[in-house]
Amino acid sequence: MIAVATSDFASLDLGSLLMQAAQVQAVPASSLTPAGWTPAWAFWILSALVVVGAISTISQRSLISAVMSLVATFFGLAGLYATLSAHFLAAIQVLVYAGAIMVLFVFVIMVLNRDEVERVSDRGLLDKAIGAGALVYLAVRLGEVIASPVGPVSRMSKPAPEFGTVAKIGEYFFTEFLFPFEAISILLIIAVIGAVVVARTVVSRPTTSYEVPNAASGSAEGGDDHAGGDAHGAHGGH
Amino acid sequence: MSVEQATDYGPTLVAILFGIAFSCVFLGLAMFLGPKRENAEKLSPFECGSEPIGSPRVRFSVKFYQVALLFLIFDIEAAFLYPWAAIFRRLSCLGTVIGGECLGTVTAFGFVEMLVFMSTLVVALAYVWRKRAIGWG
Amino acid sequence: MTFDTSDLVASLPLLFLTVAGIVLLLLDAFSRVVLVGREHHLKLPAETSEAVAVPPPGSRNYLMPVTLLFLLGALAIIVWQVGTLPETSVTIYRGMLVVDRFGLFVIGVCVAAAALGIVSAPAYMRAHKMEFGEFYALVVFALCGMIILVQAADLVSVFLGIETMSLGAYVLTGSWRRSARSSEAAMKYFLVGAFVSGLLVYGIALIYGVTETTSLIDIKRIAMSRGAAPLFYIGWMLLLVGFAFKLGVVPFHMWAPDTYDGAPTPVSGFMMSCIKAAGFAGLIRLLQGTLPMLARDPFTGWTFVLSWLAVLSMSLGNLAAIKQDNIKRMLAYSSISHAGYLMVGVVALGTVGDAARGPLLFYLASYALTVVASMGVVSWVGCDERGEERVRLSDWAGLGKREPMAALLMTIALLSLGGFPPTAGFFGKFYLFQAALGESKLLWLILVAIANSLVSVYYYLRVITAMYFREPAPNPATLPIQSTAMKVGVLVSTLLVLAMGMFPGWLSALCAAAKF
Numbered sequence: 001m002i003a004v005a006t007s008d009f010a011s012l013d014l015g016s017l018l019m020q021a022a023q024v025q026a027v028p029a030s031s032l033t034p035a036g037w038t039p040a041w042a043f044w045i046l047s048a049l050v051v052v053g054a055i056s057t058i059s060q061r062s063l064i065s066a067v068m069s070l071v072a073t074f075f076g077l078a079g080l081y082a083t084l085s086a087h088f089l090a091a092i093q094v095l096v097y098a099g100a101i102m103v104l105f106v107f108v109i110m111v112l113n114r115d116e117v118e119r120v121s122d123r124g125l126l127d128k129a130i131g132a133g134a135l136v137y138l139a140v141r142l143g144e145v146i147a148s149p150v151g152p153v154s155r156m157s158k159p160a161p162e163f164g165t166v167a168k169i170g171e172y173f174f175t176e177f178l179f180p181f182e183a184i185s186i187l188l189i190i191a192v193i194g195a196v197v198v199a200r201t202v203v204s205r206p207t208t209s210y211e212v213p214n215a216a217s218g219s220a221e222g223g224d225d226h227a228g229g230d231a232h233g234a235h236g237g238h
Numbered sequence: 239m240s241v242e243q244a245t246d247y248g249p250t251l252v253a254i255l256f257g258i259a260f261s262c263v264f265l266g267l268a269m270f271l272g273p274k275r276e277n278a279e280k281l282s283p284f285e286c287g288s289e290p291i292g293s294p295r296v297r298f299s300v301k302f303y304q305v306a307l308l309f310l311i312f313d314i315e316a317a318f319l320y321p322w323a324a325i326f327r328r329l330s331c332l333g334t335v336i337g338g339e340c341l342g343t344v345t346a347f348g349f350v351e352m353l354v355f356m357s358t359l360v361v362a363l364a365y366v367w368r369k370r371a372i373g374w375g
Numbered sequence: 376m377t378f379d380t381s382d383l384v385a386s387l388p389l390l391f392l393t394v395a396g397i398v399l400l401l402l403d404a405f406s407r408v409v410l411v412g413r414e415h416h417l418k419l420p421a422e423t424s425e426a427v428a429v430p431p432p433g434s435r436n437y438l439m440p441v442t443l444l445f446l447l448g449a450l451a452i453i454v455w456q457v458g459t460l461p462e463t464s465v466t467i468y469r470g471m472l473v474v475d476r477f478g479l480f481v482i483g484v485c486v487a488a489a490a491l492g493i494v495s496a497p498a499y500m501r502a503h504k505m506e507f508g509e510f511y512a513l514v515v516f517a518l519c520g521m522i523i524l525v526q527a528a529d530l531v532s533v534f535l536g537i538e539t540m541s542l543g544a545y546v547l548t549g550s551w552r553r554s555a556r557s558s559e560a561a562m563k564y565f566l567v568g569a570f571v572s573g574l575l576v577y578g579i580a581l582i583y584g585v586t587e588t589t590s591l592i593d594i595k596r597i598a599m600s601r602g603a604a605p606l607f608y609i610g611w612m613l614l615l616v617g618f619a620f621k622l623g624v625v626p627f628h629m630w631a632p633d634t635y636d637g638a639p640t641p642v643s644g645f646m647m648s649c650i651k652a653a654g655f656a657g658l659i660r661l662l663q664g665t666l667p668m669l670a671r672d673p674f675t676g677w678t679f680v681l682s683w684l685a686v687l688s689m690s691l692g693n694l695a696a697i698k699q700d701n702i703k704r705m706l707a708y709s710s711i712s713h714a715g716y717l718m719v720g721v722v723a724l725g726t727v728g729d730a731a732r733g734p735l736l737f738y739l740a741s742y743a744l745t746v747v748a749s750m751g752v753v754s755w756v757g758c759d760e761r762g763e764e765r766v767r768l769s770d771w772a773g774l775g776k777r778e779p780m781a782a783l784l785m786t787i788a789l790l791s792l793g794g795f796p797p798t799a800g801f802f803g804k805f806y807l808f809q810a811a812l813g814e815s816k817l818l819w820l821i822l823v824a825i826a827n828s829l830v831s832v833y834y835y836l837r838v839i840t841a842m843y844f845r846e847p848a849p850n851p852a853t854l855p856i857q858s859t860a861m862k863v864g865v866l867v868s869t870l871l872v873l874a875m876g877m878f879p880g881w882l883s884a885l886c887a888a889a890k891f
Contacts, residue, residue, distance in 0.1 A: 082247055092317055100310045107306040110298040145605050170321030174329055174351055178378075179468035180531045181318070182351070183523055185358035186393060187539045190516050191311050192362040193400070193509050194546035196371045198561070199304040200507075347378060361397050368404035 042083055049076030063109045067102060074098040086164040304371055315359050322352050382467040385474045388452050388482060389522045395445035396515035399438060403508030407434060432501065435508035439497045439860065442511040446490040449518075453483045464891060466528055470590050473528035473891075480736060480889035481525045481656040488648040488743040489518055491868045492750070496641040498858030499754045503762050505551045505639065513550075514645060517543025521653035525660075530579045530589040533657060537575065537621060540653060541568050544646055548638040553762075560637025567630040571620040578613030581606050591665045599668055608675065611666060615677065618661070622654045624714045625687040632695070635707035640764065643703065644750030647710045648743035655717055655739055659732070663724045664891055670725030678725035681718050682820050688715030689827040697834050703753055703766040705834060706746070709792060712831060713742055716807065719824050723811035730813060733887035734806035740882065741791065741799035741875055744868050749788040751865035755781045757855040765853045771838065773847030778855055780862070782842045784869045791872050793835040794828050799875035804828060806883060 053073030060066040078093035162168045173181045326348050328335050333342020366372055383390060457479050464475035493514060500506045520539025527533040545568060549561025583589055585607045586597045598607065616627065623631035635643045662670070662677055670678050692712030699705035720735035756765050756774065765771070775782040791800035808824065811817045875882050 088321065096310075096314060096317060100306075100313045104303070104306045104310055107298070107303045111300055111303045112297075145609075166321050167324040170323075170325040171328075173318070173321055174325065174348065176469050177471070177531060178351060179471040180529075180535050182354055183519075183532075183535050183539070184318075185355050186396075186516055186519050187535065187542060188311055188315060189358055189362045189397075189400070190513065190539065190542045190546065192308065192366060193513060193516075194542065195304055195307040195311065196366060196369050197507060197509055197513075197546055198549050198552075199300050199307070199371075200552060351378075358397065361401060365400050365404040 043080070046076045046079040046083065049073070050080065064106070067105045067109065070105070071098050071102050074102070084164075085159060088164060088166045088169040091166075308366060308372060312359070312363075315355075318355070319352075322348070379467075385456075385465055385467045386472060386526075387456065388449050388479075388486075389472075389519060389526075391452055392445070392449050392486075392515055392519050392522065395442075395449070396512050396519065399442060399445070399515060400509065400512040402438060402441065403435060403512065406508070407431065432506060435506060436497045436501075438508055438511045439493060442493055442515065443490055445515065446486050446493075446518075449486050450483060450490070453479050453486065457483075466592075470592070471529050471532045472523070472526040474526060475891050476889045477660075477732070477736075477891050478526040478656070480885065481652055481739070482522050484652050484740045484743050485518060485521050485525075485649040488652070488747050489514055489645060491744070491747045491864050492641055492644045492648065494864030495751050495754045495856075495858070495861035498856045498861050499639065499641055502758050502854070502856050503551065503554075503639070503764070505553060507550060510547070510550065513543045513547050517547070517645075518649070521649060524653050525656040527657065527660065528591050530582065530591065530594075533661065534572075534575055534579060536653075536657065537617075538572060540650060541572075541621065544642075544650060547642040547645070548634060550642070551639045554637070556633075556637035557639065558637075560634045563630045564634040567620060571617045574613045574620075575617035578610045578617060581610030581613065585610065591660070595665045598666065611661075611669070611677075612680075614661065615680065618654060618658045619684060622651060622658070622714050623711055624684050624718060625691045625711060626684075628688070628692070628711050628714075631711055632704055632707045635710060636701065636704040640703065640750055640754045643707070644747050647706075647750070648746045651710070651714065651717075652739050652743050655721070655735075659721060659724065659735070660891070662721065663732070667725070676725070678722045681725070682722045682817075685715045685718035685722060685820065686823050688712060688718060689824060690715075693827050693830045693834075696831065699834070700768050701766050702768060702771060702838060703764070705838070706749060706753070706792075709831065709834075710746070712827060713792075715827070716804065716824055717742070719811060719817075719820055720807050722820065723807070723814070723817060726817060727810060727813040729890075731807075731810040733883060733889070734803075734810040736886040736889055737879070737883050738803035738807050740886070741803040741872065744871050744875070745788050745791040745798075745800060748865055748868040748872055749785060749792065751861060751868065752781050752785040752788065755856055755861055755865060757853055759853060768838065768841050769848045770853060772841050772845035774841075775843040777847070777853075781855070781865075784865050785842065786839050787869050787873060789835040789838055791876065793832045795832075797873065797876040799872045799879070801876055802879040802883070806879075 050073050053069045053071075053076060056069035057066045057073060060069060074093060074097045078090045078098065081087075081090040081093055160168075322329075327338055327340060329348030329351070330345055331340035331342055332345060333340060335341070456474070457476060460474065460476060460479070464473050466473050493511065496510060497506075500510065517540050520536050520541070520543060522536070523532055524536025524540060527536055545561055545565045548564050549558055551557035579589065582594060585604045586594050588594060588597070620627040620630075635647060638646065662681075666677065670676050673679065689712050692708050692710075692715060696705050696708035696712065699708060717735065717738060720731060720738060723731035724735065753764075753766060756771065756778070758764055774785075787798060791798035794800045794804040796802075804824075808821050811821055
């Protein structure tokens with residue numbers, strides 16, 4: 001909510017933020033890529049795509065348009081990863097985020113089926129002031145970090161030529177980070193259980209009184225009381 | 239995979255640009271060249287020839303969401319297979335690998351580590367299967 | 376590529392519980408299942424009715440004893456490991472996990488609290504018509520996440536542990552599908568949790584950017600030698616905020632009351648005891664184990680930041696708890712204030728050093744057991760005929776006559792939460808404040824904590840007077856849950872709370888021995 005409310009501030013300040021961001025990023029974009037073909041304009045185009053897509057995501061009225069803007073953002077991010085020689089990550093970004101997760105988003109929108117929302121209206125002056133203050137603080141801090149002589153970038157050593165390739169990622173996954181890789185299977189199995197448990201349809205039981213209004217409204221809504229009775233009958237059998 | 243191949247996104251870029259240009263050209267052609275004779279009948283929503291009844295905004299079953307979520311989870315799992323396949327020979331070899339041939343003892347290490355991961359997922363799949371979460375019943 | 380098989384033995388509790396979770400999941404999936412088909416859900420159109428696989432009521436009750444056996448087995452393994460552990464800590468899985476007495480102690484507390492908590496789950500779920508067999512597998516998998524977090528020696532493991540633990544908790548919170556409040560609780564918890572995961576990853580990324588490593592040992596070495604860069608500060612501040620969210624510390628507590636109140640009661644108990652214990656253990660490992668050199672800076676050191684979090688958490692938690700008429704919600708706010716007391720302990724760790732770790736662990740263990748006991752009684756008191764929980768103060772009036780045993784056990788648990796002797800809570804606070812007094816700078820913090828304990832006595836005693844001295848309301852249609860397992864579970868945890876209060880020596884010796 002706060003992000004939405006302050007988005008207009010963000011766009012106002014975008015120019016200066018971009019200038020600052022460029023000071024950090026223009027260096028690695030040209031120096032870190034071993035083949036050296038990614039020019040600075042690749043960074044500019046891709047980051048413009050990311051920023052425009054992100055702003056469009058939070059300001060579109062139609063939810064589906066917002067999701068499509070997010071797809072554009074994800075493609076831009078994938079491109080940025082590629083220029084930073086994170087090749088496997090770039091591919092996964094397109095496959096998983098721009099593909100699978102966006103499908104999920106669309107399904108969520110279809111399941112929720114909300115009407116097109118109004119833009120979050122401008123709230124009180126206090127909220128705006130807090131948002132502006134936080135943004136100024138962020139900009140100042142960011143500027144400090146970027147202007148500090150021992151910047152973050154200079155400390156990072158240049159990645160090896162095979163950095164970010166599928167094979168190199170595999171080497172990390174299956175030797176040094178083997179334990180986290182195997183432990184992810186626990187995380188994924190919980191996710192599977194969660195998908196089944198949380199999306200499970202509520203099953204009515206005929207024993208208590210408080211199900212009655214639910215069943216009644218269901219049959220009234222559908223104009224078909226056969227289905228509700230069916231469920232009760234099936235359940236009463238054991 | 240050599241470094242040159244890994245970092246050369248030129249063909250990808252060309253493909254993307256070609257896709258964008260192609261769709262722009264044909265959308266533009268349709269917009270400028272196509273005749274526009276609009277009438278009320280043409281602008282009304284089309285639904286297999288019959289009159290649209292009720293709101294198009296019906297709520298979808300949560301089942302769609304569930305299937306999408308399960309797809310996503312198994313998709314992520316599949317994503318882990320690519321890097322594994324890329325270095326499978328090296329993982330299973332105690333010596334050096336030259337041209338895909340192992341010059342030392344071949345072990346089951348690479349196989350077993352993916353087997354452990356995959357068997358957990360097979361458990362998840364069996365669970366989903368038994369709970370009738372995949373399939374419309 | 377080789378693999379050290381001795382690592383497997385060193386991480387036996389984790390492996391055992393993972394296998395246990397898988398076995399429980401398969402037991403649930405492959406026991407008898409019936410299909411309930413074609414019924415209406417909310418306002419779905421008629422044609423989208425679905426068949427759902429549902430176990431017959433009561434058919435999954437045997438899973439609880441099986442889970443209990445697994446948890447006791449894990450406890451036995453932990454005890455065996457503590458006995459055979461070398462003096463120095465052992466790093467396993469290429470520096471991803473570390474096995475030491477500190478970690479094993481906290482894991483033991485988590486497993487024990489979970490074991491005492493799940494015994495009330497079958498009866499609770501039956502009474503509230505929310506039975507589902509996955510409950511036990513989820514609890515066990517969440518415990519696996521806690522083990523990873525508590526034993527983490529690498530930021531990757533820290534994050535993975537937190538995520539695994541939290542994901543299990545989100546699902547458990549929302550598992551009471553019929554209750555709108557449970558769904559709301561899960562939604563809030565999940566949204567905040569997902570946001571916080573972003574903060575944690577961002578913090579980890581910044582720290583990695585500066586140090587080029589995620590290993591906690593290497594981070595400590597680099598931060599010692601190079602000093603901390605500005606980005607490094609932002610990185611660990613983000614981590615700190617992430618942990619504060621997960622632990623429900625003011626001002627990052629917004630989700631906590633609704634979540635603890637809306638979740639099924641055994642789940643609330645599980646979250647308040649186990650997740651809090653594991654989260655604090657992870658925080659201690661991160662702050663005192665990795666960043667001790669950043670503790671004492673006047674305004675940017677973590678003791679300064681945490682002491683304010685502690686003051687806010689204690690005071691606001693207590694003030695909000697006073698107003699509550701709902702006992703479960705009151706216990707949720709009380710949990711926020713207890714997170715504040717525990718933060719005092721973490722501050723003491725930063726200033727006094729290792730001497731404060733034993734008392735902090737004692738407090739953690741005593742709080743975990745007390746919460747399990749009190750939440751067990753909340754389950755015990757039961758529901759009305761509609762399946763709604765009876766958690767209002769007026770519902771509890773006259774409980775001393777209706778259910779004398781429940782009232783007695785709740786009284787002991789509340790006295791322990793309030794810090795009265797001869798309960799564990801008294802010695803928890805006593806040891807903690809005593810350790811913190813080793814540094815005179817912390818005197819003000821201890822005075823705030825003591826003032827807060829005095830305030831908290833008011834709302835704990837209010838429940839006790841309601842149970843014994845108030846006439847029951849005219850509509851006493853409360854159906855207490857009659858379950859031997861639940862009663863034994865509450866009884867055992869209360870007896871442990873009493874035992875820790877009467878003979879605190881053995882536990883505090885154990886805590887003092889729990890070194891990194």
